[in-house]
Structure formats: structure tokens, C-alpha cells
Amino acid sequence: MASKKIAIIGGLGIIGRNFLHHLEDVGGWEIVALSRRSPDFKTKAEFISVNLRDRAETEKRLGGIKDLTHIMYAALDGGIAADSVDANLELLVNPVSVLEARNPRLERIVLQEGGKCYGRHIGPFKTPAKETDARHLPPNFYYDQEDFLRKLQKGKRWTWSALRPEPVIGFAVGNAMNLATQLAVYACVMKSYGLPLDFPGKPGTWTAVSEMTDADLLARATLFAATSPNAANQAYNVTNGTFFRWCNIWTALARFFDMEPGIVRPMLLTNFMADKAPVWDAIVKRHKLKPYKLADLAAWPFIDFVMQADWDVALDNSKRIQHGCTDVIDTQEMYLNLFARFRREKIIP
Numbered sequence: 001m002a003s004k005k006i007a008i009i010g011g012l013g014i015i016g017r018n019f020l021h022h023l024e025d026v027g028g029w030e031i032v033a034l035s036r037r038s039p040d041f042k043t044k045a046e047f048i049s050v051n052l053r054d055r056a057e058t059e060k061r062l063g064g065i066k067d068l069t070h071i072m073y074a075a076l077d078g079g080i081a082a083d084s085v086d087a088n089l090e091l092l093v094n095p096v097s098v099l100e101a102r103n104p105r106l107e108r109i110v111l112q113e114g115g116k117c118y119g120r121h122i123g124p125f126k127t128p129a130k131e132t133d134a135r136h137l138p139p140n141f142y143y144d145q146e147d148f149l150r151k152l153q154k155g156k157r158w159t160w161s162a163l164r165p166e167p168v169i170g171f172a173v174g175n176a177m178n179l180a181t182q183l184a185v186y187a188c189v190m191k192s193y194g195l196p197l198d199f200p201g202k203p204g205t206w207t208a209v210s211e212m213t214d215a216d217l218l219a220r221a222t223l224f225a226a227t228s229p230n231a232a233n234q235a236y237n238v239t240n241g242t243f244f245r246w247c248n249i250w251t252a253l254a255r256f257f258d259m260e261p262g263i264v265r266p267m268l269l270t271n272f273m274a275d276k277a278p279v280w281d282a283i284v285k286r287h288k289l290k291p292y293k294l295a296d297l298a299a300w301p302f303i304d305f306v307m308q309a310d311w312d313v314a315l316d317n318s319k320r321i322q323h324g325c326t327d328v329i330d331t332q333e334m335y336l337n338l339f340a341r342f343r344r345e346k347i348i349p
Contacts, residue, residue: 002030005068009095010075011035011047014172014215015112019072020045022219032065034095053087058094068103070226071096074112088141093148106158110225111149113142113164120313128316131235159232161225166239166315167306169334170215171341173292180338182303184348186269187257189276192283197254198262199246204310206247206264211239211313214334217327221320230323237315241328249332256339270300287349
């Protein structure tokens, strides 16, 4: 029998599924995953489909979950456009309130936040950002979610931990906020036209300091946050731990696709890729790829958001490293490894 039992709220997002896979590899965990969809991979986890914004349905579907020791929250309402405090707070409050009240063995709740805690979505902010930095002018649903957990935890035996990654990059098909698939598909479409790999962001984005978070690294950090005594009631920045500039890695990314690196050509891919579904279908047929549609692989607003942010984005990782979560990874190597995996899996040519 597993010694630990966890509920993963948002079990099929890029964060949730990679954490689930990591727990299954580690062993010793009984896993319940909450998601509206069914898993598209083999797993021993119990999946429960539930509309978490419906309190009555949440109580009905989750009321029988017993013996939890941990909860990990990685749900999101609205994708990159998510700015609704009420909707995103509801997504957390409903399941956590139900599960916390019925599971006296609960040890820790881990909340996934992000760089938006520092206002990176608004404009330039103090870098490198530290967990102790002052909050920006609200609204920001991360603040409301964290404040809810802090208040709920008072006087309880369980503790909380919050993680703040930058864009989470990993092997996941159909995730709207995965830059690896978006960049790979964009490159393949450009190549099909015989074009070089132009950088679709602003000139400032080309040279600004940036950070990303590898999904596997985040999964390991999430396990640390869930189990380490050091992580009790703490927030941590979790990025690859190495800053980069697009201008320094773009040539290597282009070379992977046997393309010439192009120029800095600011454009919104949401617009330019809107009519490219037939182009992608032809690429799939010509190279005998797995029959994913363009919409299954890439939703363009997120990459547009990242490429239009022409200011430094840098989070200080020293706190998590000092507390015992020491992983770092090279971002260029991360992208090249993921592209190679997409190719092995016949997702890209």
C-alpha cells in the first residue's frame, strides 16, 4: 500500500501530467487526478472528471476521497488571458475546501503560481525577482489564492508551499501554453515555405534576459515542495536556474530544423498562423506524422505573449537552492532535447 496519497488538481495540464509521471516513476504514491478530460496515456492514477467551479458537483464528486496526505494545485481558468480573480479563486477554493475538511491526515498543499506574481505580464519589474519582493497593484489571482491558503492553514497541522515558475516547457501535446510545441510547429511551417527561421518577437525581446522552466525540473521541485520540511509555508521561484537571451540560442534552434536563422521580424502568430491548418495537414501527410491537427499542437496567443514582452524576465532561484532543491538545466539544451523527442515520436518531421 502506498504510504502517501495525493490529489492533483489539474491532472492533465503540462504541470499536472509531468508531476503525475514523476510520482509514478518515484513510487510510493497513490494518486487521484482531477480533470475534465480523460488521460491520453497509461497510468495507474484514478482520474475524476469534475467541474471545479460548481461547488455542489465538487462536493458530490470529491466528497468520498479519503486518506489524502497531499494536494497539488495546477489548474487555470482562461489560459494566457486568465485575469479573472473570481473564477481562478473558485477553482482553488472549491476542491481544497472539500478535500481539506475531510482528510485529517493532510500534510501539505502545494500551489503552482508563476512569474505573474511579480507583474511580469504588465511590464518591466525588478530583476532578479525575489520571493520577498512587494506585490504589484492588484488584481492578481495568485495573491488571492495564496492568501486563501495562508488563512485556511492557520491553526492546522498541515502546511502549504507555493512555486513560481516561468513558462513551463515539456513534452505535452495539446497544451496551449507549451512554447516547445509552438516553436517546433512554427519552424516546420516556415521551412515548408522555404523560408529562414525568423524570430517572431520584438527587437527588445530578442536581446532581453529571459527564463524558462523545464517541466521535469518543476516536477522534481514540486515533490520537494510537497515533502521537504524546509518548504513548509514557503514560496519558491522555480526556473531552469540559468538566464538566456533569444539572440544567443536562436541559431542553434534553427540548425536543429536544418534552417537558416532569419531576421527579427515582429509579428503576431495568432494572425499569421490562422490559415495554416492545411499547410500543417500537408506536412503531416508528406512525412507520415501522427495525425495531430494544428489546433491540437499549438494555440498561438501564449507565444505571442512571450515574444511581445521586451523587458528582462529573471527570477532569483537562490532560495530554493539554499533550501535543498538544487536542480538547474541549460535552456538551449532543454529545447533541443524536446525537439528531438517530438521527432522521435513522429509529431514533427
